Amino acid sequence: MNRFLSQQFSALGNALSRLAAAPLNTMLSLLVIGMALTLPCAGWVVLDNLRGIIGGASGVQQISIFMAIDASKKDVAEIESRLRNAKSGKWRLVAKDDALKRLQASEGMSEIVASLPKNPLPDAFVVEPVDTQPESLERLAALFSAWPKVAHVQLDSAWVKRFDAFLRIGRLAITLLAGLLAGALVAVTFNTIRLQILAQAAVIEVAKLIGATDAFIRRPFLYFGALQGALGGLLAALLVALGGQLLGAPVAELVVLYGGTYDLLGLTARSIAGLTGIGALLGWLGAYLSVSIHLRAFA
Incomplete structure (x- = not known):
């Protein structure tokens, strides 16, 4: 058990040293990963806030x-x-x-x-x-209409359905965008690890000759990819939070003009942890694919 932990910590330290050895390359990679994760994350936050703003406006979804x-x-x-x-x-x-x-x-x-x-x-x-789902609103309107001494029940169900359809389309578009950017993130990590493997080809060959296993050689690269992805996820969360801070006051003023009050929703601690985990997973996947493919050349 101690040997296993020692190997893990050694690989982690190796990955951290590689990140620190090339700060400019690391920052550029993190910026690319952070922007790739920021776009879909910001899209989800915008849709959630849009539902809250529209739902809280006077006369809407009532x-x-x-x-x-x-x-x-x-x-x-x-x-x-x-x-x-x-x-x-x-x-x-x-x-x-x-x-x-x-x-x-x-x-x-x-x-x-x-x-x-x-x-x-x-x-x-x-x-x-x-x-405030359209079906639920219509059921309530029908229920109210059946009550005694109720002459009329007013619900702009067509508008509610259009808004709900818009949100569904928005979620689908953001999901597709997230899938494309996830693929791009994996490709970025794949290429980064490939360059590192080519730069350390001689070291890897010597390690293979003295009996190093593929798992031992692969481990530092996997930690590198996961760390890079996790840091990119944290950067994406920071960018989304910064955007929310910049937009908070103008959005609040706009909502007040329409007779409402609203505070922009941001990322929760769980959302930040999830974004960091997704970044780490995608980075790990890109590193795993790259190492698995290129290690065959040293077989």
Whole structure:
């Protein structure tokens, strides 16, 4: 066991020394890997924030329940009870008297409202569902429509479906981009390891002659590829976080103009760990393929 750990630490130290021996080449490689991982990661973060921004904007992904004109306070209380039991999300009551006062306060509407013989506006409920998937919203709208003394339920389901389709297309496009860039990352590591193997061809030949196994020769290169990929993943997380910091204030100002508030979502500790792990795995894969192919020349 001690021998195994000693070999692992020796290979790790060898990989670290190789990274430190050529700082310029290392930085350029990390920059390429970091940018390759930044693009899909930033795309996922943008889509998550876009859903949050649109979902939090005024009037978006909400269901409005309009009561019948002749609905009594008892009928309104019944709907309140049903909404409370349904636990479908946040909701608020817009009383018809309050709605009339707001309308009267609008520019140019005071005289018109004063001339009305009675309040023509119904009591209404505005529901902000927890589940904003199009199918769930439509099921809720159908459920609300069946309740007593409900005259109309308003939901812009077509807009919600279009937005959901846009998000699905965005996720698919980012997934395809991530696949292409992952292949490019493996190719970059493959070529880097190939150059190192060619530069150390004489050392590898001597090691093979004195009985070194392929696993022993391969180990430092695998650690090098994994370390390079992991550091590239950390760089990608840093770039995404920096982009979020730069965009945070302008996005917040834009959301305020549309009557909402929103703080940009960033990468969580789990996301950063996952991004680092993906980078390490892709780097390891590129190194493994390169070493496995080129070691055959020394057989």
